[in-house]
Amino acid sequence: MKRNILFLLMLAGCGWFVLGIPMRGQLEFSLIENRSLQKWPEFSLDAFAQGTYQEAIDSFLNDQLMYSEQIKAVVKKVQRLPADCLIQFNESQNAEAPNSEPDVERPKEAFEYIALGKGIYRYGDSGYLIYRPGETIDFTSYQRFADTMNPLIDQLNDIDFYAYFITTSSAIDFNAETPADRYFPFVSQHLHVKKIERFAVNDFDDYRKYFYKSDHHWNHVGSYMGYRNLLAMLKPEETPMNPLGEICFDELDFQGSSARLTAYFDIHETFCAYQMPEDSNITVMINGLEGSYGQEQEYFNHEYDAEKGASHYGSFYGGDNGEVLFINPEKEGNLLVLGNSFDNAVVKLLSHHYHEVRVIDWRYYEAETGQPFDLTETVRMMEADQVLFIGDNWFFKIDE
Known part of the structure; x- marks a missing residue:
């Protein structure tokens, strides 16, 4: 009996992720991914035969699932855990000791590139999120x-x-x-x-x-x-x-x-x-x-x-x-x-x-x-x- 209730709860939860979309409405844009989201595709026999309709459905579900933005944000934060630990360690090391004289402005060459993912780095404690060129460049x-x-x-x-x-x-x-x-x-x-x-x-x-x-x-x-x-x-x-x-x-x-x-x-x-x-x-x-x-x-x-x-x-x-x-x-x-x-x-x-x-x-x-x-x-x-x-x-x- 308990297994049946648990199964029904899981089924209801999964159903809400999909069936909740019509109630909420389709999202236009992903702030987390900085791109437009896939809408429900228009069916055509040609698109179905070529497989592009099925691909569009798959993209729609990935983009429009309930709480998809929140889930993506959590995933990115988990992926960024090593960088966050390094940032916190650096901030604790750079914290000003009590009664110490204020430091002079930190020279820019001392800033570290700390990888956050997606090719983006936090540039030390400068307050900037930036990209950086590779060590070698293929032109x-x-x-x-x-x-x-x-x-x-x-x-x-x-x-x-x-x-x-x-x-x-x-x-x-x-x-x-x-x-x-x-x-x-x-x-x-x-x-x-x-x-x-x-x-x-x-x-x-x-x-x-x-x-x-x-x-x-x-x-x-x-x-x-x-x-x-x-x-x-x-x-x-x-x-x-x-x-x-x-x-x-x-x-x-x-x-x-x-x-x-x-x-x-x-x-x-x-x-x-x-x-x-x-x-x-x-x-x-x-x-x-x-x-x-x-x-x-x-x-x-x-x-x-x-x-x-x-x-x-x-x-x-x-x-x-x-x-x-x-x-x-x-x-x-x-x-x-x-x-x-x-x-x-x-x-x-x-x-x-x-x-x-x-x-x-x-x-x-x-x-x-x-x-x-x-x-x-x-x-x-x-x-x-x-x-x-x-x-x-x-x-x-x-x-x-």
């Missing part, structure tokens, strides 16, 4: 990017191509005797663009000025500097916009992408942004539909998601979409931007200086528009005057 995928793009660039020789390389923690070892970006020299030498410039990060002091503690993206100071650098390179005759002011949302405990991917929420920071001039004449189209990009005004009105781990960078500036088009009737010139999520914070600002800015994220373009991206066709269709490649070192590579 095959970077050569593949150049070999793919260069024939198109050479073919479209009446269009000016530019590149903007953003140095992040994944490109520079802060503990090296002479820290240096190890990817930019290769990219700049092999990509046939008219001009390539680098968002320079030469040491950890630079990094902490321009990047978040818990997120891999550049902060408002870094992205605004990037915008000014881009405008000086692309349209030097234009005057950059100046911020109306800096606003920090003190009530938000910002937990960025690196914190979410490792479920490491011990790093706390305040989300800040510059308030920039608005232009109501600019029209925005997202994947062919008119809309709005980013939620700056909502944030300034204090209308935002205050949940721990919310993606404030993407919500404030705008998300990763296959195609975003800005149309400004007051300006001239058409710019095609090919980039990753780093461009989210600058493309709206650039739209104040062009008639048309079309932004392509080829990671999502085909899935969201239903057709493969064709660089040559897009350049000709929009009558582009300039093409800009922009991103960190992970953008300037093509994996097999």
